[in-house]
Amino acid sequence: MRVEYINPFVEAAFNVMKEVLGGDVRRGELYLKSTSMPVMGVAAIVGLAGGVEGRVLFDMDKASALSIASAMNGEDLTVMDDLVKATITELANMITAQAVTKLHELGFQFDLTPPAIFTGDNMEVSNQDVEALIVPMETGHGKVEINVAIRERA
């Protein structure tokens, strides 16, 4: 997978999270996974299809999801309810929209699926034939991993 694909997502995640969460957002070291890997507990996924295809996963643990959703709603949310899920979905939406705008400007053409959110313990994601690039982002409300697996259409 080409690194060009992940940078717009990392930049967009940085900008959006800084804006909606306030405070410091730090970018960790990028790493590559080619086999299946664990998911932390709450994952929002957006699919891409067109000239390039694949998916982007926003992965975080439950405590971080609750803390992020609480900050975005300006109230204390303690259970994984519909509002928390809608909030994390919207976060994924905003980040993806900004990243895709950038990728379209760079000449990549594709459409997006609406985000879906998965919650649960001991989840794992596997990618056939495409390795995933992962960038951990540290926010004041916990860690969010941006996990991108995209390839050019065969």
Add this chain to the structure above:
Amino acid sequence: MKTKEDFPSINERKPEGQKPDGTPFRVLVVDDSMFVAKQITQILTSEGYDVVGQAADGLQGLERYKELFPNVDLVTMDITMPNMDGLTALQKIIDFDKNARVIMISALGKQDLVKQSLLSGAKNYIVKPLDRKKVLERIQHVLSK
């Protein structure tokens, strides 16, 4: 000695959400995201607007508008929604009431749809993430015309 009369009181500012006659502007919020709908509602009610209806897709939004009409002053309309998208709902609302004041709420990267919406009669648009100041400015601008 200065008495408190020498200072303008910021608390006496009239809430933006009120018409000159003191009654609130009435808003219909159409958005499929519970989070965004709640965010818009909070911003508006904090400035004295009255959110008279919410709808979770374009079709519901159109139906709610017809039910509320003429007791509705403004619609905030998301663009990407299931069942009926915001652009179609906007066009149907304008067909029903050519003076409808509709503001589009868009994610980044939907410039074409925003442009089409403005050509179809939307009065303005706001790009997410929603910023309180931006939301209030755009809405006030539309209502002041």
